[in-house]
Amino acid sequence: MLTIGFIGAGNMAQAMMRGWSQVGEELTQVVYSRSSAQRVAQQIDGVEAKATIAEIVATADMLVLAIPVGALPIVAEELKPLLDTKPGMIVASVLGGVSLAKLQALLGTQSLIVRTLPNVNVAVREGYTALAFDDTFDAETRGAVAGLFLALGRADELPEAQFGAVSALAGSGPAFVAGFVDALAQAGHDAGLKPETALTLAKQTILGTVQQLNAEHQEPRALAEQVMTPGGSTAAGWDVMQANNFDGIIAKTIQATMQKNAEAE
Secondary structure, three states, X not given: OEEEEEEOOOHHHHHHHHHHOOOOOOEEEEEEXXXXXXXXXXXXXXXXXXXOHXXXXXXXXXXXXXOOHHHHHHHHHHHHHHHHOOOOOEEEEOOOOOOHHXXXXXXXXXXXXXXXXXXXXXXXXOEEEEEEEOOOOOHHHHHHHHHHXXXXXXXXXXXXXXXXXXXXXXXXXXXXXXXXXXXXXXXXXXXXOOHHHHHHHHHHHHHHHHHHHXXXXXXXXXXXXXXXXXXXXXXXXXXXXXXXXXXXXXXXXXXXXXXXXXXXX
């Protein structure tokens, strides 16, 4: 039996809890949050609220640090002496923009610290998580931690230097994709479809396209060209997208997100 202990219960922590709650009885979860632990535990199957950080540390095999970045110094002051009593504890941080070096400086080197960057799709076990391990992990423990995050979707070990780009693309990406789905649905409604029908069509089209790309190992542009007949209706719509610099809009969106992330750091 493996127990994952959450310090913090915000949106990302809840998404991870929901995903791991589907893994099975071999994994249990406990959570501490001064304001919302009880509510979250009532809403997510198999999650138990704890009254203190000390209880979380005593109970858990791995900690997930999911607090607001601004609260880190205060929480670390309480957490570090607790970690001193449990050397080798795995601490998985989901704090955006907080480096491994800073985490080690605040929490000490007696713990095994991994920086993680999941997105909200982990709630349905279709997420993406970037992982960066400190140099104290051995290969077996590194693999075990990666396996936990693979249960939530895809997980890759990446250099910390790439986390800004990953955050913009995969972390913020669900918002951008949802915005595109909404735009497709609205266009369908404007063209005469009922709102619920248009939304169903938009969601299924996105879902099916991604599954097709994965199943056939196709490049996106190759699939686009496969759908288009030269001079046909799809090509006419594609030409409008290109004329309005669709690719440039997406590039600027990612760049703006990365810039804001950098400012936060």
